Amino acid sequence: MQKPQISGNCITIPSNQEFLSDVDMFIEGILRGYGADESIIADIAISVSELVNNAIAHGNAQNETKNVTVEISKNSDKVSISVQDEGSGFNPNSLDDPLAEENLLKEVGRGIFIVKSLMDSVNIVPSPRGTKITMTKTIK
Amino acid sequence: MRLSDRIENEIVVLEPKGKIMGGPDASLLNDKIHEYIENNRKKVVIDLSKVEWMNSTGLGILISGYTRLRNHQGVLKLANVTDKIQSLLTITKLVTVFETFDSVDDAIKSFK
Numbered sequence: 001m002q003k004p005q006i007s008g009n010c011i012t013i014p015s016n017q018e019f020l021s022d023v024d025m026f027i028e029g030i031l032r033g034y035g036a037d038e039s040i041i042a043d044i045a046i047s048v049s050e051l052v053n054n055a056i057a058h059g060n061a062q063n064e065t066k067n068v069t070v071e072i073s074k075n076s077d078k079v080s081i082s083v084q085d086e087g088s089g090f091n092p093n094s095l096d097d098p099l100a101e102e103n104l105l106k107e108v109g110r111g112i113f114i115v116k117s118l119m120d121s122v123n124i125v126p127s128p129r130g131t132k133i134t135m136t137k138t139i140k
Numbered sequence: 141m142r143l144s145d146r147i148e149n150e151i152v153v154l155e156p157k158g159k160i161m162g163g164p165d166a167s168l169l170n171d172k173i174h175e176y177i178e179n180n181r182k183k184v185v186i187d188l189s190k191v192e193w194m195n196s197t198g199l200g201i202l203i204s205g206y207t208r209l210r211n212h213q214g215v216l217k218l219a220n221v222t223d224k225i226q227s228l229l230t231i232t233k234l235v236t237v238f239e240t241f242d243s244v245d246d247a248i249k250s251f252k
Contacts, residue, residue: 017162017163017164017166018163018164020161020162020163021159021161021163024159024161039224042192042193042224045159045193046161046193046194046195046228049159049161049162049195049197050195050196053161053162053195053196053197098232099232099233104233104234104236104237105203105206105207105237106203107200107201107203107204108196108200109196110196110199110200110232111195111196113231113232114195114196114228114231114232117231
């Protein structure tokens, strides 16, 4: 696969950051269709971009033959988004504390922390066939 | 992300626009700061008024610019920080790192 594939409420991209904006446009478009306000859309879009960046860089190790799949759904006022990579899984407990004094000026390592701050819930399920992260947020 | 730059009262003003999320244009800001350092211009204001949002990659770019300038005896200040970015700076404690101003003019005046 060389370019994004869209099927219903699901977009799949090769592991290349040039496709980040495709995912963003897709997700923001659906959220506007759900009637979410712009501040909530930004929170979710930021979180999706964090997870897709991680999936490309860490999960799939920039291997373009591996894909990242993002799926969005809504149940009542709660939006659920999952980001799935095809890597070998990671240990969410191994992440450094980005608020620690010694980490404050590090250029990386804040992604998951920001997602947890902006979203209502974040569930990380690592497996040898890839990591799936599902997050939710109430939009009204 | 798009980026424009200018010199105002001897201070470099960088104005990124759009979303800073990573990808091919993520190095634009860092490259531009490096270019100004090479030309011995080490007082920089980043005007964030036209940035819709940024993620941790964007924060990493700001930190990189801040540390790179500091290592060359320069200074990086932020102006027109939007509510969304201010919120990110607060939750990540980077609000304790960056000097922020309500306008580019205020940021420029603060160098005097």
